[in-house]
Amino acid sequence: xxxxxxxxxxxxxxxxxxxxxxxxxxxxxxxxxxxxxxxxxxxxxxxxxxxxxxxxxxxxxxxxxxxxxxxxxxxxxxxxxxxxxxxxxxxxxxxxxxxxxxxxxxxxxxxxxxxxxxxxxxxxxxxxxxxxxxxxxxxxxxxxxxxxxxxxxxxxxxxxxxxxxxxxxxxxxxxxxxxxxxx
Amino acid sequence: xxxxxxxxxxxxxxxxxxxxxxxxxxxxxxxxxxxxxxxxxxxxxxxxxxxxxxxxxxxxxxxxxxxxxxxxxxxxxxxxxxxxxxxxxxxxxxxxxxxxxxxxxxxxxxxxxxxxxxxxxxxxxxxxxxxxxxxxxxxxxxxxxxxxxxxxxxxxxxxxxxxxxxxxxxxxxxxxxxxxxxx
Numbered sequence: 001x002x003x004x005x006x007x008x009x010x011x012x013x014x015x016x017x018x019x020x021x022x023x024x025x026x027x028x029x030x031x032x033x034x035x036x037x038x039x040x041x042x043x044x045x046x047x048x049x050x051x052x053x054x055x056x057x058x059x060x061x062x063x064x065x066x067x068x069x070x071x072x073x074x075x076x077x078x079x080x081x082x083x084x085x086x087x088x089x090x091x092x093x094x095x096x097x098x099x100x101x102x103x104x105x106x107x108x109x110x111x112x113x114x115x116x117x118x119x120x121x122x123x124x125x126x127x128x129x130x131x132x133x134x135x136x137x138x139x140x141x142x143x144x145x146x147x148x149x150x151x152x153x154x155x156x157x158x159x160x161x162x163x164x165x166x167x168x169x170x171x172x173x174x175x176x177x178x179x180x181x182x183x
Numbered sequence: 184x185x186x187x188x189x190x191x192x193x194x195x196x197x198x199x200x201x202x203x204x205x206x207x208x209x210x211x212x213x214x215x216x217x218x219x220x221x222x223x224x225x226x227x228x229x230x231x232x233x234x235x236x237x238x239x240x241x242x243x244x245x246x247x248x249x250x251x252x253x254x255x256x257x258x259x260x261x262x263x264x265x266x267x268x269x270x271x272x273x274x275x276x277x278x279x280x281x282x283x284x285x286x287x288x289x290x291x292x293x294x295x296x297x298x299x300x301x302x303x304x305x306x307x308x309x310x311x312x313x314x315x316x317x318x319x320x321x322x323x324x325x326x327x328x329x330x331x332x333x334x335x336x337x338x339x340x341x342x343x344x345x346x347x348x349x350x351x352x353x354x355x356x357x358x359x360x361x362x363x364x365x366x
Contacts, residue, residue: 004246004253004326015197015205017221020299022198022205027248035324037248038200040223042299063187064297065210065220070187071297078298108341110349112295114247114254115261116203116225119296121349141218143187158291166293166304166349173356180363 003030006037019043019078020117042119046089047076049107049171050099050126057154057175058097058129059168061145071164072147072157074171076121085109085122093126096138097146102128107174112166121167125174151175186213189220202226202261203300225302229272230259232290232354233282233309240337240358241280241312242351244328254347255330255340257354259304268292268305276309279321280329285311290357295349304350308357334358 006027015022021041029035050058059072077092079085086104093099109122138144149157154172157163163172189210198205204224212218233241242255260275262268269287276282292305321327332340337355340346346355 004244004328006246006248008248015221017207018219019221020223024200025248029324030326033324036201038198038202039249040203040299042296045298061187063189064294065189065191065208066222066299066301067294067297071294073297076298108352109344109347110352111247111250111254111347112349113225113300113302114250114256114348115228115259116223116249117296117300118249141212141216143213145187161292164292164294165297166295166353169291169293170349170353170356173353173360177356177360177363180360183366 005030006035009034038116040113040117040119042078042117043081044079044085044120044122045076046079046085046092046122046124047074047167047171048089048093048104048124048126049074049174050093050097050101050129051175052129052148056148056150057172058099059147059149059154059163060096061147063143067164069164072149072162073165073168076167086124089122089124089126094132096142096144098131099126099129100132101126101130108170110170123167123171151179188213189218192217221299223296223300223302225261225300226264227262227268227303227305228259229262229268229275229305229307230257230350230354231272231276231287231307231309232257232357233276233280233284233312234358235312235331239331239333240355241282242330242332242337242346243279244330246326250347252347255345256348256351259350269307272305272307272309277315279325279327281314282309282312283315284309284313291353293353306350306354334362
């Protein structure tokens, strides 16, 4: 088993924005040579697989500038500084969909792009959904359409690449697995 | 159904590196107001769920500077300009693991971080693995340890967050689903 770690020799901060920051690190490789690593820092995020009492998945249809495309995703959002992921999951679910929930359980946390970014997504499953009095109220620069779809409909959306992101693909496959395990 | 698209008013290029580039776009929102979007451009990548004849998953243990952590991932790598994803999948599998394969089938493509990046990962499943004469030869700044694990071992690695990224979590869950569907 060889040593794999890379030691940072120098860090150059390139950009600090409202969502991400970028730095380039000069690193010493395991063989003593040097290389550069381009690294995006991200505050981390939560995503919520919210399932209604009649077994529908709550999704938000949303334009993503990075993709120049409207896709359907499970509700998600960035962590505020110091925010507990479960609290964030409840907040994002209510802000984007208007739903509160009786149960919010952690499923998995994964890094989305370990090659260049430290973004960690915490995925939760929400059940016992209840519409709150007030409607959904996304961030002021966030525009979404709500959808509620069956598992079969979600699989068709995946097939048509309307669902097209890793966290949502994982969440839909999770439900498929639960269905298969029931049989 | 409301309009969701955002129109780019101005693009400021911040950084162009060997893996990613960064630009900030001033956009016009659906309500006529303006906002800024921080966007990472990435060439796209492939990942390969390679399964041996005795049903083990081939994984690479690798240090990720962005996470400052060694994790176990399925073999993966960036697309060269104009490269066909399936050709890239065969190339990366051989470079990182020394394996060629008789079958390489596309499973899914997903965006990893649609909120800020256009990275699209194409996931393939490889079967009929055969060690090539020459050993694995990763890129000159890439150091990896090979692992071959059963599905149960992969699930334990996930539990212990040694497997900790989205594409690998998806791939392991994919195999779990196939096992469940067999029963």
